[in-house]
Amino acid sequence: ADTIQLISNSLRSGLSLLQAMDLVSKEGAPPISEEFARVVREVGLGISPQEALQHLVERVKSDDLELMVTAILVQYELGGNLARILDTISNTIRERVRLKGQIRTLTAQQRLAGYMLAGLPVFLAGVLSLLQPRYLAQLFEPGPWILLPIAATVMVVFGFFVIGRIVNIEV
Known part of the structure; x- marks a missing residue:
């Protein structure tokens, strides 16, 4: 959720999605920073950002990451405010984690x-x-x-x- 929030804030401050992912690769904590660094490298080698993100989903088996990548890919196709979409996803993930903890306690x-x-x-x-x-x-x-x-x-x-x-x- 923190990584998604970092990407969202970066987009809101005027960075492109690729620049935001590069920022995550430099500022984020491993292992997610390493995975985003790999996405940035793949794009630098000529792979489309959409394809590089699909590779990320294939490497990292995470429902939350898949949700984020799907939102990004839909935004690429249809347009829209990606920062707001990512904020919603980040809040949803945080709420899910909070509920899991509460259920575990109960x-x-x-x-x-x-x-x-x-x-x-x-x-x-x-x-x-x-x-x-x-x-x-x-x-x-x-x-x-x-x-x-x-x-x-x-x-x-x-x-x-x-x-x-x-x-x-x-x-």
Whole structure:
């Protein structure tokens, strides 16, 4: 989001898009500065800015970067105020990051409960094997009840993954 804001401010101050990307390559933090330096080099070697930006999207797998490049490419085709578009994208990305943090905070209790529920059978089996070794050993003797520990393990693992999917909210 900071890189997009830097490009937007550079455009607003009168720089071209290529000059703004060059500024990002010099002023930004790696690894994004290195990627924009590569885009500027590609354009200097005769590749069109649109193609160089497409190469950037192919190299860097990021939904946010793809959104920015798509906006730039649409602006190349249709025109418009790119600085304002990039400001909107930057604000959207910041809001998404804020929401992800808020969701992570709100689901922390559920994640902890999931970990505790997944670990509880293992903990209880350990305590039982220390206090009454024969009690737990009967489950592992030959017979149809040998399926009980296997079924319990499968259900605990399944429950752990289900709880993980429930608390993993996509923004």
